[in-house]
Amino acid sequence: MKFRHALAFGVALSAFSTQALAQEEAQSDSSEVAAEDDALGFNEIIVTASPRPANKLQSSVSVSALGAEAIADAAPRTTAEIFRQIPGVRSESTGGDGNANIAVRGLPVASGGAKFLQLQEDGLPVMQFGDIAFGNADIFLRADQTVQSIQAVRGGSASTLASNAPGGVINFISKNGSKEGGTIMATVGLDYEDYRLDFNYGASLGENTRFNIGGFWREGEGPRRVGYNGNSGYQIKANLTQEFDSGYIRIYARHLNDRAVGYLPMPMLVTGSNSDPKFQSFTNFNILSDAPQSALFTSAFGLDGQNNTRTTDIRDGMHPLVTTVGLEAEFELADGLKLEERFRWSDISGRFVSPFPSEVGGAAAIGNSVGELLTGTAGSYDLVYANGAKAGQAFNPANGLLMRTHLFNVDINDFGGFTNDIKLSKELGSATVTAGFYKARQNIDMDWIWDSFLMEVNGNNAALVDVVDPVSGNALTSNGLYAYGVPFWGNCCQRSYDATYDINAPYVAVGFELDALTVDGSIRYDNVSARGSYAGPLQASGFDVNGDGTIQPVEQSVSLIDNGNPMPINYDVSYWSWSIGANYQFSDNAAVFARASRGGRANADRLLFGVVQPDGSVRKADAIDYVDQYELGLKYRAGGFGLFLTGFYARTQEQNFEATSQRFFDRTYKAKGLELEAAYRRGIFDLRAGATWTDAEISKDNITPANEGNTPRRQARFVYQLTPALDFDVARVGLNIVGTTKAYAQDSNELIFPGYRQVNAFVTFRPVDSVELSLNANNLFNAKGITEAEEGSIVSGANNYIRARSINGRTVSASVRFDF
Numbered sequence: 072m073k074f075r076h077a078l079a080f081g082v083a084l085s086a087f088s089t090q091a092l093a094q095e096e097a098q099s100d101s102s103e104v105a106a107e108d109d110a111l112g113f114n115e116i117i118v119t120a121s122p123r124p125a126n127k128l129q130s131s132v133s134v135s136a137l138g139a140e141a142i143a144d145a146a147p148r149t150t151a152e153i154f155r156q157i158p159g160v161r162s163e164s165t166g167g168d169g170n171a172n173i174a175v176r177g178l179p180v181a182s183g184g185a186k187f188l189q190l191q192e193d194g195l196p197v198m199q200f201g202d203i204a205f206g207n208a209d210i211f212l213r214a215d216q217t218v219q220s221i222q223a224v225r226g227g228s229a230s231t232l233a234s235n236a237p238g239g240v241i242n243f244i245s246k247n248g249s250k251e252g253g254t255i256m257a258t259v260g261l262d263y264e265d266y267r268l269d270f271n272y273g274a275s276l277g278e279n280t281r282f283n284i285g286g287f288w289r290e291g292e293g294p295r296r297v298g299y300n301g302n303s304g305y306q307i308k309a310n311l312t313q314e315f316d317s318g319y320i321r322i323y324a325r326h327l328n329d330r331a332v333g334y335l336p337m338p339m340l341v342t343g344s345n346s347d348p349k350f351q352s353f354t355n356f357n358i359l360s361d362a363p364q365s366a367l368f369t370s371a372f373g374l375d376g377q378n379n380t381r382t383t384d385i386r387d388g389m390h391p392l393v394t395t396v397g398l399e400a401e402f403e404l405a406d407g408l409k410l411e412e413r414f415r416w417s418d419i420s421g422r423f424v425s426p427f428p429s430e431v432g433g434a435a436a437i438g439n440s441v442g443e444l445l446t447g448t449a450g451s452y453d454l455v456y457a458n459g460a461k462a463g464q465a466f467n468p469a470n471g472l473l474m475r476t477h478l479f480n481v482d483i484n485d486f487g488g489f490t491n492d493i494k495l496s497k498e499l500g501s502a503t504v505t506a507g508f509y510k511a512r513q514n515i516d517m518d519w520i521w522d523s524f525l526m527e528v529n530g531n532n533a534a535l536v537d538v539v540d541p542v543s544g545n546a547l548t549s550n551g552l553y554a555y556g557v558p559f560w561g562n563c564c565q566r567s568y569d570a571t572y573d574i575n576a577p578y579v580a581v582g583f584e585l586d587a588l589t590v591d592g593s594i595r596y597d598n599v600s601a602r603g604s605y606a607g608p609l610q611a612s613g614f615d616v617n618g619d620g621t622i623q624p625v626e627q628s629v630s631l632i633d634n635g636n637p638m639p640i641n642y643d644v645s646y647w648s649w650s651i652g653a654n655y656q657f658s659d660n661a662a663v664f665a666r667a668s669r670g671g672r673a674n675a676d677r678l679l680f681g682v683v684q685p686d687g688s689v690r691k692a693d694a695i696d697y698v699d700q701y702e703l704g705l706k707y708r709a710g711g712f713g714l715f716l717t718g719f720y721a722r723t724q725e726q727n728f729e730a731t732s733q734r735f736f737d738r739t740y741k742a743k744g745l746e747l748e749a750a751y752r753r754g755i756f757d758l759r760a761g762a763t764w765t766d767a768e769i770s771k772d773n774i775t776p777a778n779e780g781n782t783p784r785r786q787a788r789f790v791y792q793l794t795p796a797l798d799f800d801v802a803r804v805g806l807n808i809v810g811t812t813k814a815y816a817q818d819s820n821e822l823i824f825p826g827y828r829q830v831n832a833f834v835t836f837r838p839v840d841s842v843e844l845s846l847n848a849n850n851l852f853n854a855k856g857i858t859e860a861e862e863g864s865i866v867s868g869a870n871n872y873i874r875a876r877s878i879n880g881r882t883v884s885a886s887v888r889f890d891f
Contacts, residue, residue: 361530
């Protein structure tokens with residue numbers, strides 16, 4: 072009922088706006104509206120998830136675009152923090168430079184990543200599936216000075232003009248040398264260790280040839296204290312464009328080799344009650360600035376995916392190694408007939424390694440449980456520091472706590488593949504017909520080799536802790552290691568994946584222009600072919616890992632990967648998607664649109680280890696999740712003011728698996744809400760604002776029926792962003808405010824995350840045209856904002872030890888930029 076009222080309000084508002092303004096607005100082409108009167112950029116041409124280029128005022132999709140200034144004003148520390156500026160998108164950007172949970176319009180993020188949202192670079196996906204375990208698309212994507220703009224389409228034609236993206240598409244559009252000149256920018260963290268150099272240069276090589284090249288280099292500990300250079304690496308991108316009388320050809324390449332700390336949930340103290348919790352730091356562990364990573368825990372000896380010994384460098388963190396080569400071409404073959412071709416080949420590998428606290432609790436209780444595990448005898452065991460300045464001394468923590476740590480150690484052997492999207496468009500009078508064929512391959516080849524350690528709860532280079540037999544005085548653990556495997560989770564997680572997913576998708580789109588009315592419709596048929604194998608854990612007794620001829624206590628039961636008995640992956644699934652929309656432009660400055668869509672998302676690696684049948688087949692009901700969406704929107708501008716208001720309703724299914732909780736999900740969801748994007752620019756003042764109101768619920772849960780009717784975890788009713796600024800030409804100063812109302816930690820709807828407001832600030836000074844000095848602060852007032860927790864409830868009136876993630880505390884950086 073609320074949704075219908077909201078849509079009725081939108082229609083009434085559009086009618087009112089039209090009647091009031093129709094007489095006073097000039098009937099000229101919208102492109103003639105002055106830039107200063109187009110604060111929301113309605114004249115900008117949208118090329119993302121669109122069958123043909125059209126400006127925002129004429130298109131029948133909900134779309135936003137962020138330029139270089141809007142990105143800089145947000146003072147982002149990671150790519151995922153940029154996404155918080157897009158209405159309708161909920162970006163939990165607390166994982167570092169990747170591994171963010173990204174949701175759109177209340178669609179669920181049950182197990183991490185961006186399941187229903189696709190991240191693209193220049194119109195092609197970074198990864199074919201946005202929620203590959205330990206391979207989320209944002210891990211392999213970096214924003215730098217080579218980015219011209221970011222376009223985001225929510226819902227709408229994303230269902231039919233991209234595969235596996237029914238919720239939307241966020242597209243990074245690269246500079247291509249059309250604007251000659253270059254930029255060099257150096258950035259340094261003032262209260263945290265971060266050194267970064269960005270560059271970009273584009274120019275002509277002749278009358279019809281141009282190029283662009285750029286990238287970044289960085290080094291530093293990062294925004295949280297980890298005890299070593301956790302963020303270290305570089306990216307280089309280049310493209311070359313040759314123009315012809317009838318079109319152009321562009322070739323491009325990108326290479327990324329970057330290490331970034333992967334921040335997983337960390338220990339927190341919570342008091343109060345589920346409805347009124349108080350999230351706090353422990354003694355010696357600050358939830359705003361510390362992390363479980365430590366200079367005393369930078370390597371781990373163990374096994375690899377072939378059960379051979381190796382030493383892991385934990386400082387690798389999230390370490391993407393990406394090389395891509397691509398081609399883009401557009402030609403007008405005949406009058407009104409256009410050919411577009413986009414191709415990309417990717418070689419992707421790397422690592423994901425990070426400590427995950429599987430339990431935080433009293434030191435004695437955890438130590439005794441480990442002693443019993445290794446000896447088979449319950450009792451009281453001693454604890455000593457395994458390394459650091461107190462190595463060998465009795466363990467006597469300031470907070471009395473110990474952390475049972477699972478080292479998430481993942482080898483990304485091959486996440487590469489290719490993508491090809493070719494389409495023909497023909498103008499037939501007032502109609503445009505587009506026919507295309509999408510062909511892609513995604514490799515998912517990785518090994519999980521997880522081991523168990525004991526660590527003190529200390530944010531300043533935590534030491535590892537050994538368990539000692541009080542009778543013999545011998546250590547039962549080995550430099551903090553108490554198991555090759557994760558017995559606390561039933562030794563679930565030694566795994567090997569070797570899968571290939573081929574996608575074939577023909578699609579057709581038809582659009583009509585009937586004076587002020589445009590109507591378009593599109594259909595897509597996706598066929599996904601999955602082939603390969605996967606292997607699970609094998610528990611071996613008395614396995615001599617270090618090869619010294621002696622079976623140590625930690626070697627009595629060792630988790631291996633059962634490579635000798637792989638399970639097959641062998642299935643094909645197909646599904647249809649469709650979308651139809653209409654846009655009516657009342658005048659140069661006002662329009663309304665409506666759209667209905669049905670899109671699908673093929674599940675990939677999350678189906679393995681539980682859903683795939685012994686013969687490698689998968690039920691179609693498990694392999695495909697559908698999203699139905701309905702939208703109604705208003706676009707309006709006048710005198711430096713711009714408004715984009717969209718009402719939406721979405722239904723979706725989800726089958727998924729969450730590694731950290733070892734749970735499967737089989738649910739349906741409903742969500743309705745309103746997206747608002749607005750801007751105002753007059754004189755020296757400008758303002759950008761966005762807000763999303765979402766009413767989402769779990770409408771059916773086949774595994775846990777008690778969750779039905781509850782709000783999906785971490786989904787707030789109201790999320791907003793606001794960026795007011797004053798621009799004096801020689802200087803620019805402003806704030807970027809990001810906020811959210813309360814949300815539930817888990818689907819049981821018990822423990823609440825309080826709402827929070829994060830204030831970022833920026834100041835830029837341009838003493839001469841080619842030089843810019845800037846200072847920006849992220850989380851200026853050191854706000855606390857909890858975005859994720861493993862626990863769903865606490866005990867009222869007690870000290871509760873949970874595992875959660877908070878936004879980073881205040882970080883301040885300074886930059887100098889030189890344009891030439």
